[in-house]
Amino acid sequence: MTIGVIATLKVQEGKGPEFEAIFTELAKQVRANEPGNLAYQLTKSRTEPNTYKVLELYKDQESLTLHGGTDYFKAAGPKLGGVLGGRPEIEYLDGIG
Numbered sequence: 001m002t003i004g005v006i007a008t009l010k011v012q013e014g015k016g017p018e019f020e021a022i023f024t025e026l027a028k029q030v031r032a033n034e035p036g037n038l039a040y041q042l043t044k045s046r047t048e049p050n051t052y053k054v055l056e057l058y059k060d061q062e063s064l065t066l067h068g069g070t071d072y073f074k075a076a077g078p079k080l081g082g083v084l085g086g087r088p089e090i091e092y093l094d095g096i097g
Helices: 016-033 061-069 071-081
Strands: 003-010 037-044 051-058 089-094
Touching (some): 003 061, 016 051, 016 071, 051 061
Antiparallel strands (some): 003 051, 003 089
């Protein structure tokens, strides 16, 4: 069963470009190294300029677990922590059909 994730990330004022650069590098690593990741897309709110959402889709739980355990994901944590304006809000979704 596929697993969806929506991560809502609030970024500090003026840190959007830095956040986007960090995330773009992370997304390249995910796409290159995680065949079980079906989608990993950063989006930006049209109404809240410092709010981003990451839309993620994984083939199964094993693929999601692998993602969180990669060295590049762990290395991105401190970098992202320096630009975020709080803890990410994570929502997990089960695929239908």
